Amino acid sequence: MNGRRYFVTTFGCQMNAHDSERIKGMLEELGLGEATSQDEADVIAYTDHGGPFVAAVARGNVAGMQFHPEKSGETGLKILKNFLEL
Numbered sequence: 001m002n003g004r005r006y007f008v009t010t011f012g013c014q015m016n017a018h019d020s021e022r023i024k025g026m027l028e029e030l031g032l033g034e035a036t037s038q039d040e041a042d043v044i045a046y047t048d049h050g051g052p053f054v055a056a057v058a059r060g061n062v063a064g065m066q067f068h069p070e071k072s073g074e075t076g077l078k079i080l081k082n083f084l085e086l
Contacts, residue, residue, distance in 0.1 A: 004031070004032050004033075004042045004043065005032060005033045005034065005035035005040055005041050005042055005043070006024075006027050006032045006033075006034060006035060006041055006042070006043040007034070007035045007037065007038045007040070007041035007043070008020050008023065008024060009038075027043070038058065041058065042057065042058070042059065043056075043057055
């Protein structure tokens with residue numbers, strides 16, 4: 001293990017949960033350990049879209065994420081609106 005830890009939260013259907021378990025296995029093969037909370041993680045989300053990639057990272061009080069709000073319907077638009085209103 002390389003000391004880096006990940007945290008994954010899954011929402012939605014059983015297929016999403018299945019995909020999350022698959023990604024967790026891939027992360028562990030890469031040497032990452034699973035954190036017990038988001039606060040302990042360096043990689044807080046990993047996804048697979050044509051290949052595995054980090055979707056969200058955090059360190060201390062700074063977090064960043066990658067997603068396509070224009071493809072996320074109303075939820076993505078709400079996330080953008082909330083961010084702009086900070």
